[in-house]
Amino acid sequence: xxxxxxxxxxxxxxxxxxxxxxxxxxxxxxxxxxxxxxxxxxxxxxxxxxxxxxxxxxxxxxxxxxxxxxxxxxxxxxxxxxxxxxxxxxxxxxxxxxxxxxxxxxxxxxxxxxxxxxxxxxxxxxxxxxxxxxxxxxxxxxxxxxxxxxxxxxxxxxxxxxxxxxxxxxxxxxxxxxxxxxxxxxxxxxxxxxxxxxxxxxxxxxxxxxxxxxxxxxxxxxxxxxxxxxxxxxxxxxxxxxxxxxxxxxxxxxxxxxxxxxxxxxxxxxxxxxxxxxxxxxxxxxxxxxxxxxxxxxxxxxxxxxxxxxxxxxxx
Amino acid sequence: xxxxxxxxxxxxxxxxxxxxxxxxxxxxxxxxxxxxxxxxxxxxxxxxxxxxxxxxxxxxxxxxxxxxxxxxxxxxxxxxxxxxxxxxxxxxxxxxxxxxxxxxxxxxxxxxxxxxxxxxxxxxxxxxxxxxxxxxxxxxxxxxxxxxxxxxxxxxxxxxxxxxxxxxxxxxxxxxxxxxxxxxxxxxxxxxxxxxxxxxxxxxxxxxxxxxxxxxxxxxxxxxxxxxxxxxxxxxxxxxxxxxxxxxxxxxxxxxxxxxxxxx
Numbered sequence: 001x002x003x004x005x006x007x008x009x010x011x012x013x014x015x016x017x018x019x020x021x022x023x024x025x026x027x028x029x030x031x032x033x034x035x036x037x038x039x040x041x042x043x044x045x046x047x048x049x050x051x052x053x054x055x056x057x058x059x060x061x062x063x064x065x066x067x068x069x070x071x072x073x074x075x076x077x078x079x080x081x082x083x084x085x086x087x088x089x090x091x092x093x094x095x096x097x098x099x100x101x102x103x104x105x106x107x108x109x110x111x112x113x114x115x116x117x118x119x120x121x122x123x124x125x126x127x128x129x130x131x132x133x134x135x136x137x138x139x140x141x142x143x144x145x146x147x148x149x150x151x152x153x154x155x156x157x158x159x160x161x162x163x164x165x166x167x168x169x170x171x172x173x174x175x176x177x178x179x180x181x182x183x184x185x186x187x188x189x190x191x192x193x194x195x196x197x198x199x200x201x202x203x204x205x206x207x208x209x210x211x212x213x214x215x216x217x218x219x220x221x222x223x224x225x226x227x228x229x230x231x232x233x234x235x236x237x238x239x240x241x242x243x244x245x246x247x248x249x250x251x252x253x254x255x256x257x258x259x260x261x262x263x264x265x266x267x268x269x270x271x272x273x274x275x276x277x278x279x280x281x282x283x284x285x286x287x288x289x290x291x292x293x294x295x296x297x298x299x300x301x302x303x304x305x306x307x308x309x310x311x312x313x314x315x316x
Numbered sequence: 317x318x319x320x321x322x323x324x325x326x327x328x329x330x331x332x333x334x335x336x337x338x339x340x341x342x343x344x345x346x347x348x349x350x351x352x353x354x355x356x357x358x359x360x361x362x363x364x365x366x367x368x369x370x371x372x373x374x375x376x377x378x379x380x381x382x383x384x385x386x387x388x389x390x391x392x393x394x395x396x397x398x399x400x401x402x403x404x405x406x407x408x409x410x411x412x413x414x415x416x417x418x419x420x421x422x423x424x425x426x427x428x429x430x431x432x433x434x435x436x437x438x439x440x441x442x443x444x445x446x447x448x449x450x451x452x453x454x455x456x457x458x459x460x461x462x463x464x465x466x467x468x469x470x471x472x473x474x475x476x477x478x479x480x481x482x483x484x485x486x487x488x489x490x491x492x493x494x495x496x497x498x499x500x501x502x503x504x505x506x507x508x509x510x511x512x513x514x515x516x517x518x519x520x521x522x523x524x525x526x527x528x529x530x531x532x533x534x535x536x537x538x539x540x541x542x543x544x545x546x547x548x549x550x551x552x553x554x555x556x557x558x559x560x561x562x563x564x565x566x567x568x569x570x571x572x573x574x575x576x577x578x579x580x
Contacts, residue, residue, distance in 0.1 A: 166431075170424060173413075173434035177421050180410035187369070187408065188477070189395035189425045 004274035008267065010134050013148035015266035017129070017213045018232055019156055019259030022240075023163065024206030025233030026258045031167075032179040032199045034082075037093035039207050039233055041100030042074035043226035046208025047215035048107040051114045060126055064212050070107075071208020072201040074100055079197030104223060115220040127216045128155075148217065155213070156259055159206065164252040166202075175199050207233075231286050236262035238293040265289070317517050318345040318485055323367055323377030323387075325541075337363040338374065339541030345485075348515045352528040354560075355538035356572055361521045362403075364538070365487045368519070370394040381484055396426030399478030399516075401471065401491040408474030411463030415454060415473065418462055419443045422477035446476060450506060468499035472506055479510050486511065488520040492527075504531070525557045535560075539568040 021043060028036040046067040053063035074096055081092035108114045118124045118132060127133075129148040136142035144150070166172045177185040178195035185192050207229070215221040240254075240261025248257045268289075269282065277285070325338040337360045345351060355361050367374050370391040379387045381397045402408050409418050420435040420443075440458060447455040450472050454465075462470060471491055478486060488507065492500035508531060511518050522528050528535055535552050537545035537560070544567040547555065564572050 168434050169431045170429035170434050171431060173417060173421060174429045176413060176417075177410050180412045181407070183402070183407050184410055185421075186391045187395055187398075187400045187402075188421050189392050189427070190421070190429070191390075191392045 001274070004271055007270050007274065009138070009147070009149060010131065011266040011270035012263050013129065013131075013134060013152060014214075014217065015263030016149060016152040016156055016259065017210055017217060018236065018266065019210075019262035020152075020159060020213065021207045021210035021229060022233045022236035022258045022262045023156075023159060023255055024203040024210070025230065026237050026255065027163075027199055027203040027206070029234065029237055030179075031176055032196060032203075034089040034179075034196070034200070035093070035230075035234075036075075036078060036200060036203060037090060037230055038074055038078040038096045038100075038200070038204055039093075039230040040226045040228065041097035041104065042071045042204040042207050043211040043214075043229040044104045044221070044223060045074055045100055045107070046071045046211030047221040047225055048104045048114070048211075049208070050212035051116060051215050051221040052107055052109070055114065055116060060128065064128075064209065067212035068205045068209045071211070072205040074208070075200035075202070075204030076197060078204070079200040082200075083193035083196055101223070108221065108223065112223045113220055116216070118219040127219075129213055129217050130219060131217055132219075152213065160252055160255045160259070163255060167251060171198075228283050228286060231290050232262070232265065235265050235286060235290045235293065238290065239264055242293055242296065317347045317349070317382060318343070318368070318519075319378075319380035319383075320344070320368070321378045321380070323379065324375045325363060325367060325372075326375060337541055338367060340377070341542055342377075343536070343543060345517055345519070348517055349534055350511055350516075350518045350532035351520065351534045351536060352532045353519060353521045353536055353538060354523070354525060354528045359538040360541040361538055362489055363541070365400075365489050365519060365521060368394075368485070369398055369400055369487055397484040398487060399425075399481075399483030399485070400487045401474045401478050401489065403490040403493050405467035405470040405474070405494055408477065409462045409470050412461060414459045415447070415462055415465075416440060416443055416458040418473065419446075419477060419480060422480045425481050425483075446480070449509075450476065466499075468495050468503060471495060471499075471503050475503065475507060475510065479514060479516065482514055482516070484517065486516045486518040486520075488518065490521045490523060493523055507531075525560060529555045529557070529560070537564055537567070539564070539570065544568045 021039070025039060028034045049070040050063045050067040053066055054060060078092045078096040081087045081095060082089045087095070116123060116127070118127070118130060124130060124132065129151050133142055133146050133148055137144060137147045167176060174185065174190045175195045175198065177188070177190055178192045182192045185195070211226070214225065237258050238261070240257035240259070243264070244257035244260065248254055272285065273279065320341060320343040322340045322342055323338050324340055327335045327337055341360070341364065353361050353364070366372070368379055370386065370389060374387060377387065378385050386394050386397070400408070410421070416435055420439060423439065443458060444455045452469055452472060454469065454473065462473065465473065475491070492503050495503060504527060507520070510516070518532070520532065529552070533552065534546070534548035535555070536543050545563055561572050
């Protein structure tokens with residue numbers, strides 16, 4: 001129990017970082033109605049691009065920006081495969097994800113792991129977030145505002161604000177219409193193919209950004225880091241929706257609920273680890289969690305459906 | 317205004333399911349023509365509208381709107397000229413978006429969509445006024461999700477959306493067929509009002525012969541991917557259902573085969 005409580009700040013920090021990935025997954029899965037599996041590859045692409053540039057002496061923000069751009073390029077590839085080549089979205093994502101494995105290896109100079117030298121205090125101080133900061137703040141060696149929860153929290157707030165702004169624009173509304181009803185969107189002159197590509201780019205840009213942050217947090221990028229990322233992203237989206245869906249109606253709050261979903265997910269993971277579960281079972285656990293949360297709404301609809309109250313039916 | 321010259325469309329060519337849906341069809345619409353389209357099952361009515369709207373490209377022939385050939389233009393580009401209402405009430409609106417958001421999307425039909433606000437404040441007042449004309453109480457529910465509306469309300473809203481920016485051509489694909497008779501009559505009434513008010517060039521498919529006769533200034537009947545009857549002016553005003561059926565069998569050499577058309 002003490003272990004668990006001690007591990008909580010770390011779990012929340014990780015959850016917040018994954019929350020940015022989950023916000024990206026929300027855009028494709030919920031807004032565009034596409035299950036985009038590119039995520040498993042582009043997450044590592046972001047991490048790889050960041051770690052290589054940063055280790056090569058680039059400015060941290062420039063490296064993060066490059067990570068996001070690399071993710072957008074991955075999303076662009078999936079988008080083109082889907083819209084121009086007519087490949088079903090799921091398959092297009094799988095193809096990009098597979099190809100990205102080689103690309104990620106190439107970015108990392110054909111090494112499966114590239115580390116950031118955090119034993120050098122100068123390098124460590126430059127980082128935005130790090131697991132070490134969690135410990136340092138707890139020991140009082142670093143100011144409270146350097147805590148990852150605070151830093152990533154701010155980051156997340158800025159991203160939610162930006163997304164909220166964008167999806168209220170003409171272009172953002174066109175994106176939402178594309179996901180809600182492509183027939184209607186085209187009839188209203190919306191280029192649905194363009195919107196899908198753009199949505200996939202934004203989504204994977206966020207995913208890669210999240211990868212760039214996680215690499216800092218773990219002070220290393222590892223070629224397998226993206227494996228199952230889409231499942232964790234979906235878990236966050238679904239947990240957030242199931243728990244906060246009834247109270248959070250506003251779009252910004254929905255994005256917040258996704259981030260909270262990611263945090264809850266990591267707290268649960270931390271709890272089962274504290275109970276002594278072999279970490280190798282985590283992937284199975286993740287898959288089960290998502291399967292259960294995905295089936296709940298389905299079973300509910302099938303066996304416990306309440307009559308739908310139709311507002312204003314009297315006018316019909 | 318609309319000039320269709322010899323269009324052909326075959327679905328599933330080279331398979332056992334091959335179906336020649338449009339068979340060298342030609343049609344000219346004048347500015348302000350309100351044309352009702354009738355025909356039996358599989359006559360090619362919806363195919364004709366989809367060909368004009370650009371849901372898929374035609375195999376042959378040209379489609380001119382105001383002199384510009386749109387036959388090779390993508391669906392979303394043709395939307396600049398065309399307002400559409402579909403048979404399925406679910407198809408013309410985005411259920412998960414608000415009424416005002418749907419209207420705002422329609423208000424930008426054929427325009428570049430950039431980073432300007434999705435809905436300007438001044439728009440809301442205009443939408444409220446326009447929704448009032450429907451007399452469905454929707455003007456007080458601007459921020460309700462469209463998914464909460466009934467089929468009739470959604471069709472009425474789709475009609476508003478299709479005509480919010482005056483289209484050069486309005487395509488109505490049996491837009492009252494999925495509604496109960498009372499609602500259908502109301503939506504049809506609204507259609508008539510809007511088409512007359514804006515003198516819109518309109519193609520309206522209907523399965524109801526009485527409606528086809530009662531509305532519009534011109535009636536065309538389709539059979540086997542072609543137009544077999546084209547009646548306008550005084551002759552149309554004098555039409556009766558019996559007369560129409562008789563003319564149809566003379567023109568096509570077949571019985572009028574539409575379960576729905578005969579029952580209604």
